[in-house]
Amino acid sequence: MxxxxxxxxxxxxxxxxxxxxxxxxxxxxxxxxxxxxxxxxxxxxxxxxxxxxxxxxxxxxxxxxxxxxxxxxxxxxxxxxxxxxxxxxxxxxxxxxxxxxxxxxxxxxxxxxxxxxxxxxxxIDIHSQQQTQQLTQDDYQFKVIDALADNKSYLKEFSKGLVGYKTLQKSLEELKASKAELIKEYDYNLFLSNELNEINLEKINLEDLEAQYEELNNVEIISEKLSSAKSILSTEDLGVVDQLNLAKQDLTKIANFGASYETLKERLVSVGIELDDILIELDNLEENLSSDPQELERISSKLQIVNNLFQKHAVTEIDDLIAIHNDLKSKINNTESLDDAIVLKEQDLLKQNEKLNQIALKIHNKRKKVIPVFVSKLEAILSELGMPNAKFKVELETTEAFAKNGKDDLQFLFMANKGSSFNALKKSASGGELSRIMLAIKSILAEYVQLxxxxxxxxxxxxxxxxxxxxxxxxxxxxxxxxxxxxxxxxxxxxxxxxxxxxxxxxxxxxxxxxxxxxKEDERIVEIAQMLGGLTITDSAMEHAKQLLH
Known part of the structure; x- marks a missing residue:
């Protein structure tokens, strides 16, 4: 207060x-x-x-x-x-x-x-002529009926559930929009993924592949040069190995004359051993070297595919292609899994829909139950207020769509005089009638809720x-x-x-x-007397004022 x-x-x-x-x-x-x-x-x-x-x-x-x-x-x-x-x-x-x-x-x-x-x-509620007009508005009419029906807890539960329902709706719409967008790209992504999948990127070593290509593409030159190298090293009398052996014999003869001579001899021995290994390796390479046009074609083709993929995806490393491939597979999987996500979301939405319908039905039933009581009380008070022929009707109809306070349409209908017909309150009640109706409704509300x-x-x-x-x-x-x-x-x-x-x-x-x-008491008497008869206060006005007060 x-x-x-x-x-x-x-x-x-x-x-x-x-x-x-x-x-x-x-x-x-x-x-x-x-x-x-x-x-x-x-x-x-x-x-x-x-x-x-x-x-x-x-x-x-x-x-x-x-x-x-x-x-x-x-x-x-x-x-x-x-x-x-x-x-x-x-x-x-x-x-x-x-x-x-x-x-x-x-x-x-x-x-x-x-x-x-x-x-x-x-x-505090300041009731003015402007507020009286609220009586003709749907929101206020619902507030009146719901206050009498004690729907506060159900309305709160419904409002919270409606927020969740709309959130689910939005999420479902986003999923469907995402699916529609991904479907547009699905075929192209699948083509790119298959293209990368065929090349088996994880098993490609680009350096090895390029080395194999260079070897197969230059077999004749390699064979010629290996043979030439062996000849230089091992030709009898003139080859590097024989010449090295002669030098080693010379140094062996003087090795005892000083440490430096001994060291040089040992170094030549090491070089000899290394040359022997090189000759063995040259023999092996020459023996294993062979021309394979089909393998050359296969490797050349694979390198060409890799280079084409580099160019298509604007990258230069195999790891980059692998990352792109993984991303494509993820998009494809997302597209294929969206249907499951949409089905689950639709199921959640259906459950929430059923829950809201149950709450809305409870709200509706409580409204329906209290309306006859409200109408009876309202008509009785309006009769006291000089409107004995006033009749009220509250129409309550269930709708398909969810509103913010349930699934009902509500309308206050009013008939002021006998022989007339019911019309919407805002069309059938005068300003004075609306004021009395509002007073009557406020007095009824005071019985049910703490205003x-x-x-x-x-x-x-x-x-x-x-x-x-x-x-x-x-x-x-x-x-x-x-x-x-x-x-x-x-x-x-x-x-x-x-x-x-x-x-x-x-x-x-x-x-x-x-x-x-x-x-004060005596001042009230004077004030009411003035309200009765004007500034000139008569004895009868004073007496009437006292009667009204007491």
């Missing part, structure tokens, strides 16, 4: 600090006295955007601060979500600086307007007499379960209040100021 309101430097208000009690609070005042200013200041606390033109003195800061007792509102989870410190006595403050900048605070923590709106909607404090802004416009008395009684009943404010011009309603405030203007130094005063 709203426990106090402080306003400084706003519109015609210099400074105002007022405390409120529970129950029914009446606010009265002459037209133009500034009741709308009071509502405007309170609206800033609820998240309305600030305007520097609303500041009384543009050189000073404007402050609007409201204190709320939120012990009965179960708002700890919301405070946690908004990352705010929870306080039973919560303070909301708005400031408009001379620069035009606006700031908002909840329990002295700076907050955004979005966060302010998220919280304030649970604290925030509510402020009725002249909801009694266009009614008088006994109807206004009934409206006052309804608001009085509501105030037993919640805090109710009503701005009124009707004495029958004003007399029902537990407390009564008067908005009025004063002039000082050619400046107009708006004031708010809590009326």
């Amino acid at each position: 709203l426990t106090s309101l402080y306003i400084k430097n706003y519109a015609l208000i210099d400074e105002l600090n007022v405390a409120f009690n529970n129950g029914l609070t009446i606010i009265t005042g002459e037209t133009g006295a500034g009741k709308s200013i009071l509502l405007g200041g309170l609206s800033l606390v609820l998240g309305k955007r600030a305007d520097l033109s609303q500041v009384k003195n543009a050189t000073e800061k404007c402050i609007i601060e409201a204190h709320f007792d939120i012990a009965n509102y179960d708002l700890k989870p919301l405070f946690n979500t908004l990352d705010l410190d929870y306080e039973v006595q919560t303070i909301i403050r708005r400031e408009i600086l001379p620069s035009g900048k606006s700031r908002a605070f909840i329990n002295d923590t700076p907050v955004t307007l979005d966060n302010l709106v998220a919280l304030s909607g649970f604290l 925030p404090s509510i402020m009725f802004d002249e909801i009694d416009t266009g009614v008088s007499g006994e109807i206004s008395n009934k409206m006052g009684e309804i608001m009085k009943r509501m105030s037993s379960k919640m805090q109710v404010f009503t701005i009124t011009h009707l004495p029958q309603i004003a007399a029902k209040g537990d407390s009564h405030f008067k908005v009025y203007k004063t002039d000082s130094d050619n400046v107009t100021h708006t004031q708010l005063k809590k009326l």
Whole structure:
């Protein structure tokens, strides 16, 4: 509940600090006295955007601060979500600086307007003619029926499930899109993969292959040169081996004459051994050397294929081709495995669909069950409010598609008079009728859920007499379960209040100021008497005012 309101430097208000009690609070005042200013200041606390033109003195800061007792509102989870410190006595403050900048605070923590709106909607509800029009909107009609049906937990479960369902839908669409894209490339990727697969890349050693090619392609030259080398080394008398042996014999004869001679002899012996090995190797190479045109063709063809693949894939190493081949195989496997992934995703989506349908059915059944109760209560209250022939019908139909709150279409139908037909509420009810219907609905809601404090802004416009008395009684009943404010011009309603405030203007130094005063018992009598008979208060008006109050 709203426990106090402080306003400084706003519109015609210099400074105002007022405390409120529970129950029914009446606010009265002459037209133009500034009741709308009071509502405007309170609206800033609820998240309305600030305007520097609303500041009384543009050189000073404007402050609007409201204190709320939120012990009965179960708002700890919301405070946690908004990352705010929870306080039973919560303070909301708005400031408009001379620069035009606006700031908002909840329990002295700076907050955004979005966060302010998220919280304030649970604290106070300013009911104006604009809000009455909400009654004709689908969202509000669902909120009414679901509040009476106690669908809160099911709606929360459905909303969470719907998020998961849409996530699955999006994932499935992405999988199908990926498959469609990969299918376009599948045949080409498969061709490239097969082409690389045929060459057996893992078993290719490019250096060995090139060496084999060079050997087979130059057999005659190699044979000739091997033979020539052997001849140079081993020709009798003139060959290198024989000449080396002669040199070795000479050095052997002088080896005993000094260490250096001995060393040279040993080195020639080593060279001789190496030459003998070289001759053996030359014999082996010459013996194993053979011409093989078919093998040459095979190797040449393989090298050509490898070089072509290098050029096609713009690489220069076998390892690069292997990496490309692995990537192609992965794409092919992904394409082939997407069908399985799509089937699994479709199965998950079907399960989620069934789960949502079950929750939606529970929501529907609870709505269906409560609608006759709602209609009966509503028609009874409307009869009290001077609409005895008003008839209400709530049409509830199941749809195929999921909406944000189930699978229902809901429509409020209204018939004001006998002999007429049911039509949509927004087409068949006048403004005055909508106000009374809204009051009736709010009073019904108060029986089922903990509503925030509510402020009725002249909801009694266009009614008088006994109807206004009934409206006052309804608001009085509501105030037993919640805090109710009503701005009124009707004495029958004003007399029902537990407390009564008067908005009025004063002039000082050619400046107009708006004031708010809590009326004492005798002041209430005078105020109600003026509401009954005007500024000239008669004895009968005073007596009537006392009767209304008591």
